[in-house]
Structures are given as structure tokens and as C-alpha cells.
Amino acid sequence: MALMINDNCVNCAVCEPECPNAAISAGGSLYVIEPGKCTECVGYFTESQCMDVCPVECIVPNPQRVETKEQLKRKFEQLLSS
Amino acid sequence: MNETADISKLTRKDFESDQNVRWCPGCGDYMVLAQVQHLLPSLGIARENFVFISGIGCSSRFPYYMNTYGMHSIHGRAPAIASGLKLARPELSVWVVTGDGDALAIGGNHFIHAMRRNVDLKIILLNNRIYGLTKGQYSPTSELGKKTKSTPMGSIDRPFNPIALALGAGATFVARTVDNDVEHIRKVLARAAAHRGTAFVEVLQNCMVFNDGAYEAVTDKANRQDARLILEHGKPLVFGRQRDRGIRLRGFEPQVVQLVQGRATEADLLVHDEQGANRALACLLSEFELPEFPVPIGIFRAVTEPTYEQRNAELRELACASKGRGDLSGLLNSGDTWTIESSESRNATWR
Numbered sequence: 001m002a003l004m005i006n007d008n009c010v011n012c013a014v015c016e017p018e019c020p021n022a023a024i025s026a027g028g029s030l031y032v033i034e035p036g037k038c039t040e041c042v043g044y045f046t047e048s049q050c051m052d053v054c055p056v057e058c059i060v061p062n063p064q065r066v067e068t069k070e071q072l073k074r075k076f077e078q079l080l081s082s
Numbered sequence: 083m084n085e086t087a088d089i090s091k092l093t094r095k096d097f098e099s100d101q102n103v104r105w106c107p108g109c110g111d112y113m114v115l116a117q118v119q120h121l122l123p124s125l126g127i128a129r130e131n132f133v134f135i136s137g138i139g140c141s142s143r144f145p146y147y148m149n150t151y152g153m154h155s156i157h158g159r160a161p162a163i164a165s166g167l168k169l170a171r172p173e174l175s176v177w178v179v180t181g182d183g184d185a186l187a188i189g190g191n192h193f194i195h196a197m198r199r200n201v202d203l204k205i206i207l208l209n210n211r212i213y214g215l216t217k218g219q220y221s222p223t224s225e226l227g228k229k230t231k232s233t234p235m236g237s238i239d240r241p242f243n244p245i246a247l248a249l250g251a252g253a254t255f256v257a258r259t260v261d262n263d264v265e266h267i268r269k270v271l272a273r274a275a276a277h278r279g280t281a282f283v284e285v286l287q288n289c290m291v292f293n294d295g296a297y298e299a300v301t302d303k304a305n306r307q308d309a310r311l312i313l314e315h316g317k318p319l320v321f322g323r324q325r326d327r328g329i330r331l332r333g334f335e336p337q338v339v340q341l342v343q344g345r346a347t348e349a350d351l352l353v354h355d356e357q358g359a360n361r362a363l364a365c366l367l368s369e370f371e372l373p374e375f376p377v378p379i380g381i382f383r384a385v386t387e388p389t390y391e392q393r394n395a396e397l398r399e400l401a402c403a404s405k406g407r408g409d410l411s412g413l414l415n416s417g418d419t420w421t422i423e424s425s426e427s428r429n430a431t432w433r
Contacts, residue, residue, distance in 0.1 A: 008264045010116035014108030014290070028096065056110050056264050057286065057303065 001059040002038035008058035015050035043076030092123035099149040110261030110287030135164045141181035141208040156188025161196035178205040186222040195252035200279040201390040210289040218292035246369040255281040259380045313380030318351035
């Protein structure tokens with residue numbers, strides 16, 4: 001599933017440059033992940049890079065976007081070709 | 083800031099200024115800023131009655147990012163300026179945000195005197211054990227042997243322990259929290275805000291650029307429960323992932339013991355008391371360091387004593403009662419010359 005940033009975000013911006021899909025941006029009040037662009041780093045890394053660097057552990061799976069590894073792999077391929 | 087907002091409707095947003103926050107990505111400072119902004123709306127204090135005062139350093143950019151009154155003041159002198167402000171305007175909620183260099187190197191003197199006077203200030207020390215703003219020199223809290231740009235062969239300075247220093251100087255509220263534990267930092271800041279007197283909070287903080295992993299053992303998700311001792315008033319000192327270890331006292335010496343049936347139980351352990359009649363327990367806990375002991379996190383000491391501004395108000399009343407109200411304008415306009423009386427005439431007057 002795609003990842004999301006919860007209310008514990010402190011706007012430290014460390015996640016933004018780590019995302020290989022450029023899915024993370026500064027939102028209105030907190031940083032946000034565009035679900036259509038997040039592959040949990042499938043296709044690039046074995047670990048989700050944003051979760052790895054977030055100092056406050058505020059990046060969690062998005063329950064609204066349940067996706068299997070295969071679906072994430074296909075999303076990765078579609079993002080590459082688009 | 084000139085508009086008075088309805089206190090009951092204040093939110094975190096109301097305390098965010100329009101300035102772009104300029105700390106390095108991932109800095110622990112963001113955590114403290116976010117949690118302070120989260121706390122303030124709940125305190126029932128008008129926004130215009132908060133003041134944030136800082137000295138110099140990365141931490142000291144804090145007042146720019148708060149939509150409150152504030153002062154980015156002189157290096158190490160924030161406690162002195164804050165003390166003056168609190169005495170002149172006791173109704174204000176005065177906060178000092180400082181770092182290990184600002185508070186403990188150039189400002190060491192002001193720091194200890196703020197602690198002993200018990201002025202009603204909230205002093206948050208962001209301790210990343212390095213000089214970040216000047217790009218990576220050792221600080222008064224850097225470990226012995228630490229290699230930095232200014233200590234290429236390792237530091238030979240023994241570091242300050244901020245908790246022990248504050249306790250030694252007589253602080254009435256002394257606490258420690260970490261920069262990646264949202265719940266804990268919120269609890270500690272709320273307690274500090276509620277304390278009447280100098281409330282000192284040390285935040286163990288990472289500097290991703292110049293001292294990455296500064297407190298890795300106590301912040302690392304996988305192992306931190308083994309490295310931390312969470313202090314809870316009235317509860318035995320238990321720690322570990324399985325909560326299977328504790329702290330026992332043998333004479334004056336603390337010991338880590340395994341809680342194993344037949345060997346030691348919780349009844350054998352030290353019980354935390356943040357309101358002890360003396361500072362002995364808090365001082366003992368402040369000495370705990372890895373790897374021998376877990377790092378204590380929480381409130382070491384919280385006791386109630388008269389604040390400096392209370393004593394100052396009493397002094398003023400006493401002075402007014404015995405000598406009448408002063409006349410500052412009269413004093414200032416009393417002329418440019420005065421007479422030093424001879425000892426004979428003084429003696430004559432006194433007789």
C-alpha cells in the first residue's frame with residue numbers, strides 16, 4: 001500500500017529528497033505523500049526510504065490505499081513509462 | 083501579533099510564524115518547535131502573553147518561528163534577559179530556548195544562576211553535543227575523546243552533565259526527553275509549563291549533519307527500550323524490552339538487576355520520587371550513563387519552592403511599607419550633583 005504522513009509530522013523536510021518517485025511535498029500544514037506516486041520504494045529499494053529517515057516515525061502505511069507488492073511493482077513500471 | 087485572538091480557539095497554527103524554518107532537514111529542532119506549538123494553545127494563556135527568548139546557535143532561531151513575542155538575544159545571556167523580563171512583567175509566560183554551547187559554554191554562569199534563583203522560566207536545552215551553527219566543533223557536552231573539527235585527536239575535556247549541573251545549582255524542576263518520542267516530549271513539556279519556578283528540560287537531540295547518531299542508543303527504534311529508563315513518579319525503576327531489569331541500591335551504589343523469580347523482584351527496586359526531601363535520588367539518577375546503566379528519561383525532580391518573582395514582590399512591598407513608594411522621576415531629575423557628607427556630620431545625623 002502507499003504510505004502516508006500522519007499528524008506527528010514536524011515538517012523537518014528530511015523525507016522529501018529521499019523519495020525516488022518524487023511523491024513527497026510540503027503540503028498546506030504538513031508534508032504529504034501523493035498516493036498515486038508512492039510505491040513504498042518498490043522498484044528502487046528494499047526499504048521505504050522516507051520511513052527510514054523520518055526522525056519522528058510519522059510515515060505509516062495508508063489504510064485507504066491497500067496494494068500488494070505486485071500492484072506496487074506495476075505502479076512502479078507505469079510511473080517509469082509515463 | 084497585534085490582534086488579540088480568542089484563547090479558547092487557539093490552535094497550533096496560531097503559533098506558527100510566517101518565517102521559513104531554516105534548520106537542516108531532519109534536525110531535532112523541528113520536533114521541539116512542533117511540540118511547543120502543539121502545547122501552547124492548551125495552556126489557556128493569551129498568545130500575546132508568551133515570550134520566547136534565545137541566545138545564539140541553531141536552537142536560538144526558535145523565536146523567529148513562533149508567532150509570539152520573542153527576542154533573539156545575546157550569546158548565553160537569554161536566562162538573564164528572561165529573568166529581567168519575568169521580574170518586570172510577572173504575568174507573562176517566559177520561555178528560554180538554548181543549546182549546549184549557548185547554555186553551558188558562554189552562558190554557563192547565567193544558566194546556573196537562573197537555576198538557583200527559581201525565576202518562573204521554562205528553559206529548554208536542545209543538547210546535540212556539538213556546535214552545529216559553526217559547523218562541527220566540540221561542545222561542553224561532547225564526550226571525552228570525541229573527534230571533531232576542533233578536536234582532531236579527540237577531546238580531552240570532561241563533558242558537563244546538564245541534568246547534574248541543574249540539580250547541583252538547585253533547580254526545582256529538572257527533566258530530560260528525546261527528540262523522536264512525540265508522546266514523551268509532549269508530557270514533559272506540559273509538566274514544565276505547569277511548574278511554577280525555573281523548569282529545566284534537556285532534549286537529547288540529533289544533529290544529522292555534524293553529529294549524526296548523537297544518541298542513537300536511546301533513539302533507535304529496535305533497541306531503545308533496553309537503553310532507556312523511563313522515570314515515573316512513585317513507580318519502581320524497571321526497564322528493558324521485556325521490562326525484566328531494574329535498579330537496586332546497595333549502600334550508596336546503584337546496581338542493575340535482572341528481575342528473576344527468586345533473585346530480585348520489583349519490591350527490591352528503587353522507587354522513583356520526583357518530590358524527594360533532598361536531591362540525592364535525582365543526583366544519583368543523573369549519573370546514569372550507557373553502557374553500565376540505562377539513560378534516565380523523564381522528570382528527575384519537581385518540587386515547589388517560592389519563585390524569585392514572589393520573593394521580589396514581597397521585598398518591594400516591604401520596602402514600600404517602610405520607606406514609602408519610590409519616585410523614579412524625582413530621583414532622575416534630582417540634579418547632577420550631590421554632596422558627600424563628612425563623617426562628623428553623618429555621625430551627628432545618626433545620633
